[in-house]
Amino acid sequence: MRVALLHNAVSPDAPAPEQDVLVQADAVARALAELGHAPVRVAASLDLSRVRDDLERVAPDVVFNLVESLGGSDRLSYLATGLLDGLGYRYTGSPTEALFPLGSKLAAKRRMRAAGLPTPDWIEAGDARSGSPASETRPSSGPRDACILKPVYEHASFGMTSASVVRAEGLGALQGRLAVEQRRLGTVLFAERYVEGREFNLSLLEGAAGPQVLPPAEIDFSAFPPAMPRIVDHRAKWEAESFEYDNTPRRFDFPPSDRALLAELGNLARCCWRLFGLRGYARVDFRVDGGGRPWILEINANPCLSPDAGFAAALQRAVISFSEAVERILEAAISAPAQGSKPLDFADAASPHSAPTSNHEPP
Numbered sequence: 001m002r003v004a005l006l007h008n009a010v011s012p013d014a015p016a017p018e019q020d021v022l023v024q025a026d027a028v029a030r031a032l033a034e035l036g037h038a039p040v041r042v043a044a045s046l047d048l049s050r051v052r053d054d055l056e057r058v059a060p061d062v063v064f065n066l067v068e069s070l071g072g073s074d075r076l077s078y079l080a081t082g083l084l085d086g087l088g089y090r091y092t093g094s095p096t097e098a099l100f101p102l103g104s105k106l107a108a109k110r111r112m113r114a115a116g117l118p119t120p121d122w123i124e125a126g127d128a129r130s131g132s133p134a135s136e137t138r139p140s141s142g143p144r145d146a147c148i149l150k151p152v153y154e155h156a157s158f159g160m161t162s163a164s165v166v167r168a169e170g171l172g173a174l175q176g177r178l179a180v181e182q183r184r185l186g187t188v189l190f191a192e193r194y195v196e197g198r199e200f201n202l203s204l205l206e207g208a209a210g211p212q213v214l215p216p217a218e219i220d221f222s223a224f225p226p227a228m229p230r231i232v233d234h235r236a237k238w239e240a241e242s243f244e245y246d247n248t249p250r251r252f253d254f255p256p257s258d259r260a261l262l263a264e265l266g267n268l269a270r271c272c273w274r275l276f277g278l279r280g281y282a283r284v285d286f287r288v289d290g291g292g293r294p295w296i297l298e299i300n301a302n303p304c305l306s307p308d309a310g311f312a313a314a315l316q317r318a319v320i321s322f323s324e325a326v327e328r329i330l331e332a333a334i335s336a337p338a339q340g341s342k343p344l345d346f347a348d349a350a351s352p353h354s355a356p357t358s359n360h361e362p363p
Contacts, residue, residue, distance in 0.1 A: 001061040001330075002058065003060055005025055005039045005042065006044055006063050007041070010022055027307050031323040032326060035330075037330075048083050051080070052083060055087065062330065064092045065080060065091045065093050067081075077302070078096050078103055082096050092332070093281065093329070094301035095336075101276065103153060104153055105150060105151075105298060106124065106152050112272070117268065117272065118293070118296060119297070124190050125178045125179065125189060145167065145193075146167045148166075148193075148194045149189050150191075152189065153188065162229050162233060164181075165194050195288075195295050196289065196290065199231075199286070199287055200217065201217050202269040202283065203281070206280050206281065211273045214311075214317070215317040217313065217317075218250065252317045276299060276301065278301055279333075283299075285300070
C-alpha cells in the first residue's frame with residue numbers, strides 16, 4: 001500500500017520535543033517498509049490547502065497520522081484529522097471526535113468526571129467553581145493539599161518543573177500563581193490536586209477483540225530526594241544530561257500484592273478507550289495515592305512512537321514487535337469507515353510497487 005506518513009512540519013532549529021516527531025516518522029517508515037508498504041512523507045502546517053494538495057499528489061491508500069501540533073500549538077492538531085475526514089482519507093489513530101476533546105485537559109477531565117471516572121479535583125484560572133468546591137482543593141501545608149500547575153492545551157510536560165507543584169496559602173494565592181505562570185509561559189494553565197504517590201502509564205493497542213492493554217509501567221522515583229516532587233517534568237522527558245532524565249526509569253516488574261491494583265488500572269484504561277472512542281493505540285497516565293486509589297491524569301490518543309518511548313517499551317515487554325504494532329494500527333485504520341469513501345480491503349490495497357520510492361517533503 002501507498003501510505004502517507006503525515007507529521008507536523010518541523011524547522012531545523014526546533015527544540016527536542018518538536019524534533020521528536022521526525023524520530024517517530026523514521027521508525028514508522030522503517031516498519032512500513034518492512035511490512036511491504038511504501039511510506040511517503042508529507043509535512044503538515046496550518047496551510048491546509050497545501051497539505052491537501054500534497055496528499056492528493058501522493059494519492060495514498062491510507063494516512064499514518066503522526067501530527068502532534070500545528071502552527072506550534074498542540075491545541076490545533078485535530079485540524080489535520082479534520083482535513084483527512086473532509087478529504088475522505090482513512091487514517092491511523094483516534095478520530096477527530098476523540099482528538100478534539102482530548103486536546104484540552106480540562107474538557108477531558110470534565111467528561112471523565114461526568115462518566116464517574118476518577119480524576120483529581122482541579123481549579124481553573126480565574127474560577128474557583130470548576131472540578132470541586134474551593135474548600136476541597138485549596139492548598140494548605142500538607143502534601144495532599146498541594147496542587148500542580150499544568151498547561152490546558154500543551155502536552156509533553158510543556159513548561160513543567162519541580163516548581164510547578166505549589167502549596168499556595170489559600171485560593172487567592174493559588175490564582176495569583178496561575179496568573180504569573182500563564183504570563184511567563186504564554187499559555188493557559190489550571191491547578192490540579194497533586195496526588196502524592198505512585199505514577200503508572202498503560203499503553204493500549206487495538207486488536208481483533210478490542211483494545212489490548214499492554215504491560216503496565218511504573219515510573220521509579222526512588223532516587224529523588226525527599227523534598228523533590230515525584231513528577232515527570234520537562235527535564236525528565238527531554239534533557240538527557242539532567243538528574244530527572246537519568247532517575248525516572250520505568251519498571252514492569254511488580255509483586256503479587258499489586259495484582260488487584262494493576263487489574264483496576266487496566267479496567268480504567270479500557271473505560272477511557274470506550275468513553276472517548278479511541279482507535280488504534282493510546283496511553284493512559286495514572287497516579288495512585290497512599291491509600292491505593294488510582295486517579296486518571298491524562299489520556300493520550302496519539303502517544304509517542306519513538307523507539308525509546310514508553311509505548312515501544314511496553315510493546316517489547318509484551319513481546320510484540322514494533323512492525324507488528326504498526327501493522328495492527330494500520331489495520332484498525334483500514335477497517336474503520338472513512339467519510340466519503342468505501343471500505344478498503346487490506347489485501348486488495350494498491351501494490352507498493354506502484355508507489356513512489358522516495359520520501360516526499362513539501363518544499
